[in-house]
Amino acid sequence: MSTAELDTINPADALRMLRTMRVARQMSQRIAKLYPTDVMETPVHLCIGQEAVSAGLCCHLTDADQMLLGHRTHAPALAKGLPLRKLMAELYGRTTGCSHARGGSMHVFDPEHGLPGSSAIVGGSIAVGVGAALSSKLSGSDFISVSYFGDAATNAGVFHESMNFAALKQLPVLFLCENNGLSNVMPVAEHAAYEIAGVASQFMPVFRADGTDALSVYREAGKAVRQVRETRAPVFLECTTKRWMKHQGHERDDLEINPIDPVTDCPIARLERFMIGASLITPREILALAKEIEAEIDDAIEFAERSPYPQPEFVEA
Amino acid sequence: MPWSRFDSNYRAPAGERDLAFVDAIREATDQAMCLDPRVFAMGLDADDKFGVFGSMRDMTHPERILGTPISENANTGVALGAALTGMRPILINLRNDFLLVAMDQIVNYVAKWQSMFDGQCAVPLVMRSVIGRGWGCGAQHSQSLQGLFAQIPGLKVVMPATPYDAKGLLLSAIKDDSPVMMFEHRWLYKNTGPVPEEMYTIPLGQGQRLHEGSSLTVVATSLAAIHTLTACEQRGLDVDLIDPRTIKPLDMDLILDSVSKTGRLLVVDYDFPFGGVAAEITSRVCEQAFDRLREPPQRIGFPEANMPASGPLERAYYPTPDTIGERIERWIGVEVCA
Known part of the structure; x- marks a missing residue:
């Protein structure tokens, strides 16, 4: 990265991205540490390594914009505005969680921040995002929607059906593919006989970003979101990234096909190097930021721990 | 037209204005769309000039009627997304057999x-969605799948048998803030x-008594209710x-x-x-009123x-007013009629 990037990024947005990524990263690391103790009785699909995608995208979205997520929810939901406390309490199965202990890790909800829900059956929420865009069109509203999914979701028929629908009806939806190259343990080359962006390009304009580089995502997402807003028509953005953890759970991924370089593949390290070089932040300030976020995570865990579990009669509510 | 042969004999008591079942659905939809700009309709051929067997023709707001590709799964997800963000969609499937293509969205998404x-x-x-046998339509175009969907928590299921109920139940369904599936038997469409x-609504979960008697309770749904009524009237x-009109919630009190x-x-x-x-x-009657059963x-x-x-x-497969009537006569006899 060069200081030329400075021309394309607002310093406040750089700081916002760094903070967003660090919250997701540090929270995921804490979850990974706590997970073996079973305080969270829910599967967790951690986003370590993938934080730049949602952090870069959400700089360009408002609370009114609707974002539909899949099963890997934590980083994108936090980036969109879901409060840390509400997410943590949901993971702890407490009534103060964002879904009142009915959703768990894969079903997060925060309409105030444009999160109308998320789904664990891979692919289906792409269509739901298209429906939010249809709502915007039919009601004459300004908001746009984002269907946020991974590379494996493109295997599902509903992905193709949804792109067709959005293109036919000219709906203001961004198809955001966070391509971590893996469907559970299967590499993309083995699960897709097509090139994802190539398929998408038959339906709509396509942008591509390096999903391990927050500045690349910021730049391309900025263009893509602007185009959706201006044309009120669908746009596709593919961000290639890397999944550091196993598909589910607290352990590091150890697949030979998925080698991770903790320096060059780390979106946080990359942005911090850039920001220090551009005098946007100092190492000392980064340390302070990390500490501040640790305190927020402490607070969220404490909040979750002192929140009540649902009563058994809640089961038929 | 083969459909013209499939007109049941049922006629409700004369009222101020008679309307066909299909026109009652059309009127309810049109009035709902005029009343509330959030209401819109979508589905394969929803915007066709024949408009879903006539139930969508000549609508006041064609700009809120979307013809869709035959992508039932995505269509259902799209309708859900619109419902979550302020609209009130009516999603139409020409035959309920096509709902099966959208099972993921209906069961995993909409219902949950x-x-x-x-x-x-x-x-x-x-x-x-439309149910009912057709003109040799065979195994994939003749099913009635209300039982399959009624099993899923989170879905309400209604099955109108009369034009009055078709209008009132559809308006209740549109007004409801939860997902409602309406199964419409194609053979009822021409009944008046x-x-x-x-505009009026019929509470979801409120059944009605179509015929009064004391020897046998018959609970019958949709076209089966009309066939049973025909048998009762013809055979005394x-x-x-x-x-029950609504399968879920079910009016167990009335039953x-x-x-x-x-x-x-x-x-x-x-x-x-x-x-x-x-x-x-x-099963519910056995659980809740076993001691009342003789x-x-x-x-x-x-x-x-x-x-x-x-x-x-x-003709061998489907029950008719005659096969229902004969079964009832064999059970309770003909001489005890009121």
Whole structure:
């Protein structure tokens, strides 16, 4: 990265991205540490390594914009505005969680921040995002929607059906593919006989970003979101990234096909190097930021721990 | 047209204005769309000039009627997304067999969305679909799948039998803040009956008594209710005929009230028998009013087999007013009629 990037990024947005990524990263690391103790009785699909995608995208979205997520929810939901406390309490199965202990890790909800829900059956929420865009069109509203999914979701028929629908009806939806190259343990080359962006390009304009580089995502997402807003028509953005953890759970991924370089593949390290070089932040300030976020995570865990579990009669509510 | 042969004899008592079942659906949809700009309709051929067997023709707001590609799964997800963000969609499938293409969205998404988020959001989504046998339509175009969907928590299921109920139940469904599936038997479309011009709703979960009697309770749904009514009127059967109108929620109070009076139960539901609506009603009556039953309950439905195509086989497969009437006469006799 060069200081030329400075021309394309607002310093406040750089700081916002760094903070967003660090919250997701540090929270995921804490979850990974706590997970073996079973305080969270829910599967967790951690986003370590993938934080730049949602952090870069959400700089360009408002609370009114609707974002539909899949099963890997934590980083994108936090980036969109879901409060840390509400997410943590949901993971702890407490009534103060964002879904009142009915959703768990894969079903997060925060309409105030444009999160109308998320789904664990891979692919289906792409269509739901298209429906939010249809709502915007039919009601004459300004908001746009984002269907946020991974590379494996493109295997599902509903992905193709949804792109067709959005293109036919000219709906203001961004198809955001966070391509971590893996469907559970299967590499993309083995699960897709097509090139994802190539398929998408038959339906709509396509942008591509390096999903391990927050500045690349910021730049391309900025263009893509602007185009959706201006044309009120669908746009596709593919961000290639890397999944550091196993598909589910607290352990590091150890697949030979998925080698991770903790320096060059780390979106946080990359942005911090850039920001220090551009005098946007100092190492000392980064340390302070990390500490501040640790305190927020402490607070969220404490909040979750002192929140009540649902009563058994809640089961038929 | 083959459909013209399939007109049931049923006519409701004369009212101020008679309307066909299909026109009652059309009127309810049109009035709802005029009343509320959030209401819109979508589905394959929803915007066609024939408009879903006539139920969508000549609408006041064609700009809110979307023809869709035959992508039932995505269409259902799109309708859900619109419902979650302020609209009130009516999603139409020309035959309920196509709902099966959208099972992921219907069962995993639509039915679960409210409970997964503890009811923090409304899902005002109506899923209309047409059921009923056709002209040798065979196994994939003749099913009645209400039992399959009624099993899923989070879905309400309505089955109007009369034009009055078609309008009132559809308006209730559109007004409801949770997903409602409406199954419309194609053979009812031409039936006429009194239908008020003004908008009105019928509470979901409120059945009605279509025929008064004391020897046998018959609970019958949709076309089966009309067939049973025809049998009662033609043969003078002493039958207390209950049309639940809503499969889910189910008006058990009305059913139990009737069984308490007659001591006998027959359920007529045109669906596969295994684990279906008739099985559920029979089971609930046994659980809740076993001591009131004088004889074991009985059921009439489809055979445990897929639908045939050839005419003679179709005629052997489907119950009719005559087969229902004969079964009832064999059970309670003809001489006890009121």
